Amino acid sequence: MVSPAITALTIRTSATRRECVRPALMRVRIKRAVPGEDPVVKSGATRNDRLTLKMPCKAGTYYAVATDYRNDTATSEPVRLTCPTPTPTPTATPAPTRTRTSTARKTEQPVASVGSALENEVVRLTNAERADGGCRPLTHDAKLRRAALGHSADMANNDYFDHDSQDGRDMVDRIRATGFAGSAWAENIAMGQRSAAAVVRDWMNSDGHRRNIMNCSYTHIGVGAARNAQGQIYWTQDFAAR
Template sequence: MLFLWSIPALAQELDLRLVEREIVRLTNEERSRNGLSELVELPPLSAAARDHAHDMARNGYLGHDSPSLGGPTERVRRRGGTEVVLAENLFRTSAAEERVAQDAVRSWANSSTHRRNLLNPEYNSVGLGVARKDGRSFVTQLFAHQLVAVQRVSKKNHRLIIQCLVVEGPRHGGIFLNGTLLARWEAGGDGRFEVEVPEPGPGGKLKIGQQTSSTRYVLIGEIPVGLMVESAGD
């Protein structure tokens, strides 16, 4: 019985993911028309956006601050994001599901405040979340400026395997523990890289650095190990 009930829920979730992708496409289309670079969709941003969309749908409100999840920055950090520059667009509609993406982007483009977020050249990444309840759709769109996005952290034999995506800037760098270089990384043609480092002890802080010269690294963000780590076996 549980399996039978889960089929419609899964189908709706898949449909909503298509709506999310269409909103990203239309957003980038609007940016391209205005001479701006396209935004890269990042998993931590989308996870945080979905959390908020579902919270709004479940509790029937539209707002940037959730009593249970907090504001945009708190929600992104809870999902392992390291973004420090954030903006958020929200949308609610009773329109049919196939109209949600177009109506949302059109509404934001026609609002001076939301349009500033859509067309802000400072942002290079985006996350989308759509939830639907009782015939109403709730949309959360998060913007950020991210140089290197941490996509997954797993642990095996007391070592961390860190998977990242370079969104902007140098495609090589290092992982640092409390300021000491632990390992170097180099991204592939798609901007992705994987690096393995020893698991830090209590109080140890891992940071990503991009290499700007033969001897210089710029540290750009802390890796949220406590929030993201998954066990891959010991």
């Protein structure tokens, strides 16, 4: 196992299963060392032999824990990380965007011609929640949907669950590969929910996922739903501001 380290303003760790005959579930967690119980700040699972986790850099002491299906555990050495100051890049700030566009877009409706009926029901329910919070509806964008569906299908086909693809790409990499141009991005993922209503409800009951849904600065969304061989649905929501 590789101890957490900083690469391009990102904390990264990897775990590898060696000399294993058959695929088996492996879970990896990044923990932050604090007084009391150490919180898990990033986790992922795979049935392949290697898993890499990445998360935004935040100064602190971190270590990684890998556990297999037999509950055998390996723990890396804790390392103290400091984060370099990122180089500022031009981005549209949420407040001016809302002020400039809210009046003109009050009657804007989501586009229903993108994606499947199931995916568009997720968009509809997401926009209903946003309306309750005073946010304008998101437009279902074909390129964002392509990124979301591609990630859901990849997770379903390769039996893992993580924001980072197994080839090392993250959400922004996948979105940019479709040609979508935006100024800010976010992503929600889920697995196992049987309906659009169930997955939106679960996201709304999770603080981090709810913040993405209720962020009024986002203008576009892509939803992808893909089933694995057992019929379990993997869900991805990609949000963007333009």
